[in-house]
Amino acid sequence: MKVMxxxxxxxxxxxxxxxxxxxxxxxxxxxxxxxxxxxxVIYDAMSLWHTQEQVEKRIxxxxxxxxxxxxxxxxxxxxxxxxxxxxxxxxxIITVMGGVHSHSLWREVLEAPDCPVDFIIRGEGEAAFPExxxxxxxxxxxxxxxxxxxxxxxxxxxxxxxxxxxxxxALEIAWDLVDWNIYKYFPMPGSRLAAVSTSRGCVYGCSFCxxxxxxxxxxxxxxxxxxxxxxxxxxxxxxxxxxLLVDEYPTKDxxxxxxxxxxxxxxxxxxxxxxxxxxxxxxxDAHLMADYRAAGIVHVYLGVxxxxxxxxxxxxxxxxxxxxxxxIKLINDAGMVTETSFVLGMPEETPETIENTLRxxxxxxxxxxxxxxxxxxxxxDIYPQLAPFVESKDYEDYNLVxxxxxxxxxxxxxxxxxxxxxYRKFYMSKVPVWMGLPSGFKKDYLFxxxxxxxxxxxxxxxxxxxxxxxxxxxxxxTGVLK
Ligand code: B12
Numbered sequence: 001m002k003v004m005x006x007x008x009x010x011x012x013x014x015x016x017x018x019x020x021x022x023x024x025x026x027x028x029x030x031x032x033x034x035x036x037x038x039x040x041v042i043y044d045a046m047s048l049w050h051t052q053e054q055v056e057k058r059i060x061x062x063x064x065x066x067x068x069x070x071x072x073x074x075x076x077x078x079x080x081x082x083x084x085x086x087x088x089x090x091x092x093i094i095t096v097m098g099g100v101h102s103h104s105l106w107r108e109v110l111e112a113p114d115c116p117v118d119f120i121i122r123g124e125g126e127a128a129f130p131e132x133x134x135x136x137x138x139x140x141x142x143x144x145x146x147x148x149x150x151x152x153x154x155x156x157x158x159x160x161x162x163x164x165x166x167x168x169x170a171l172e173i174a175w176d177l178v179d180w181n182i183y184k185y186f187p188m189p190g191s192r193l194a195a196v197s198t199s200r201g202c203v204y205g206c207s208f209c210x211x212x213x214x215x216x217x218x219x220x221x222x223x224x225x226x227x228x229x230x231x232x233x234x235x236x237x238x239x240x241x242x243x244l245l246v247d248e249y250p251t252k253d254x255x256x257x258x259x260x261x262x263x264x265x266x267x268x269x270x271x272x273x274x275x276x277x278x279x280x281x282x283x284x285d286a287h288l289m290a291d292y293r294a295a296g297i298v299h300v301y302l303g304v305x306x307x308x309x310x311x312x313x314x315x316x317x318x319x320x321x322x323x324x325x326x327x328i329k330l331i332n333d334a335g336m337v338t339e340t341s342f343v344l345g346m347p348e349e350t351p352e353t354i355e356n357t358l359r360x361x362x363x364x365x366x367x368x369x370x371x372x373x374x375x376x377x378x379x380x381d382i383y384p385q386l387a388p389f390v391e392s393k394d395y396e397d398y399n400l401v402x403x404x405x406x407x408x409x410x411x412x413x414x415x416x417x418x419x420x421x422x423y424r425k426f427y428m429s430k431v432p433v434w435m436g437l438p439s440g441f442k443k444d445y446l447f448x449x450x451x452x453x454x455x456x457x458x459x460x461x462x463x464x465x466x467x468x469x470x471x472x473x474x475x476x477x478t479g480v481l482k
Contacts, residue, residue, distance in 0.1 A: 001094075001137075002038070002041065002064045002066070004043055005023075005042050006067060006068065006069045007026065007043070007070060007075075008076075008078035009046050009052070010078040010396070011049070012402070013458035013459075017453050018186055018449065018452060019184055020182050020183050020184050021193065022182075022194060023042065023070065024195040024196075024197060025125070026070065027174050028125075028126055030174035031172035031174040032172065033130055041064065041177070042178065044182060045082070047183070060089045064093060066133065067086035067095055067096070069082045070097075071098075071099045072100050073210075073398045074375075074397075076101045076395045077394075077395055077396045079097060080115075080117070083095040083117055087116045094136065095116055096119045096120070096129070097109065098129070100210050100211075100213075102122070103213075104214075106120045106156070107158075120149040121148060122147050123214070125147075127147075128146065128147035128148060128162050146159045146160045147160075147161065164200075165220075168199075173230075175234070178238075180238050187448045188241075188272065191242045193242045193243070194234050194238070194242070195243070195245075196231060196245055198227045199222065199250055200247070200248075201217070201248060203219050204249075205381065206303075206315055206316055207315050207316045210379065211248050221253055221256055223256075224256055225263065228260065228263040231264070231268050231271060235271055240271070241272065242271070244273075257281075257285075261288065261292060262295075264295035272296045272298045273297045274299040274301075275301070277301075278302070278303070279302050279319050279323045280319055282300070282330055283326055286330050289334035292336065293335055293336055297336060299337040300336055302327055302331075304364065304366075305317055307324075307356065307360035308321065308356075324364055328340065328366050335441075337368070338365075338368070340364065341369070341371075341372050342371055343372055343374050344373055344419060346374055346407065347385065347408050349409065350407070354419075354422065357371070357422070358371075358425060369426050371422040373404070373416075373419060374400075375399065389406050391405060391406055401458050403415045403419075427450070434446050
């Protein structure tokens with residue numbers, strides 16, 4: 001069958017200010033579908049900034065048998081619009097949805113009025129999707145396929161959960177179906193950006209996070225050798241020079257991670273890497289920070305999330321508050337860029353607690369800080385705590401930057417204004433410090449990133465409402481960037 005794999009054209013103005021990001025999950029699915037004899041096509045409507053009309057036209061031109069979309073909660077309404085377009089083009093097109101949103105909320109999705117979704121794949125898609133298509137072709141009982149949810153006899157039903165894939169290195173990725181010209185990392189002009197997954201899952205149970213639900217607190221990893229072979233192939237065959245490691249938790253197995261760092265140092269010349277991990281692993285690896293940098297790692301995102309131990313414990317983050325500042329300093333001292341996030345908007349949030357978060361965010365001294373508004377994913381452990389305060393059911397707003405819940409003391413607009421003030425004050429104090437950095441990679445990187453944020457992010461819109469960045473910051477930016 002001809003299977004069109006589509007990203008929903010959704011934008012909330014955060015991540016797209018830093019780059020255009022390839023849909024790795026769809027490249028994995030395309031690899032498995034092709035292996036099973038199908039003809040997959042990847043259509044990244046999100047990165048192409050296509051309109052609903054363009055999406056519909058592209059579906060009509062492609063004439064697929066199946067249209068499949070991916071959806072996180074914020075992109076779910078846009079994914080539904082893609083599948084509605086497919087049904088308008090041809091009601092006979094089989095429609096499939098996968099990803100974290102429909103994994104948990106499969107019943108809500110299938111029972112929604114006017115639902116255009118024929119099948120939901122829950123969990124990993126590489127084995128379930130080809131098996132579903134084989135079952136459809138054979139006229140079999142699709143509702144019994146493990147990992148599939150669908151309507152049967154007028155009811156929404158789900159097959160047994162699927163066992164996670166054993167050997168991640170055995171999965172084929174359709175790298176040749178990726179339209180490489182689209183993917184760029186803006187802080188590094190002229191770059192070509194790829195995404196690589198070295199492991200899947202996370203063993204922690206952070207209460208605001210969806211990934212622990214999706215992966216059931218499991219963790220599986222690829223072999224270091226196989227990951228590095230892939231990186232080298234991406235560089236040599238597709239001219240990739242920047243790689244986002246998409247893993248929730250790449251550093252979990254110290255031996256594997258250290259071997260990976262060694263191999264990256266040895267084989268990945270000319271490549272740079274962006275990654276995320278936990279603070280305690282950075283502290284564990286304090287003696288290896290220079291090796292991280294030598295391996296090409298330039299940017300590390302740490303989920304700091306809170307500045308009080310109470311709040312960290314509520315989030316079940318399992319770190320000590322003092323570890324965050326220590327980890328950030330280690331990365332900064334090694335010449336890499338640090339990025340962190342702080343979760344705001346919990347029921348007990350007040351202007352004073354926000355002020356305190358901002359004060360400590362400055363003290364922790366990451367290069368970039370995000371002041372995120374908690375998103376009440378209905379399937380997250382924290383949801384019951386947030387439910388009484390939720391004021392919007394529009395999933396499109398569940399993007400960590402739009403306020404959807406109030407706190408006891410603060411309304412949604414007040415929370416939003418406080419967040420924008422946090423950004424403004426944080427970067428007002430940052431830019432003069434960056435000015436004093438010696439010329440070189442880090443200084444260029446920081447200013448180029450900031451330029452893109454101020455040019456295109458959600459902050460631009462909100463900041464102008466609040467009077468914008470102060471003139472001295474803007475003139476510093478203009479001076480450095482010419
Ligand atoms: C890379 C990434 C992005 C990329 C997406 C690129 C792309 N088009 O895929 C970019 C940078 C654009 C992005 C954006 C956002 N992201 Co993001 N992102 C990630 C990240 C780090 C990795 C995703 C990934 O590639 N995983 C690897 C692949 C192999 O796995 P996968 O995508 O889950 O796919 C597998 C299964 O889920 C399933 N599957 C998925 N889709 C489908 C579809 C079908 C048809 C089938 C059969 C199966 C299937 O099969 C796949 C293979 O096994 C995750 C966190 C994480 N570590 O997973 C967050 C994450 C998905 N993002 C998240 C968020 C919140 C956002 C933003 C809203 C953030 C923001 N405010 O900007 C935006 C929304 C989009 C936008 N344009 O504004 C949240 C989602 C939370 C939720 N429950 O809704 C996550 C989980 C981060 C987090 N911890 O909170 N993101």
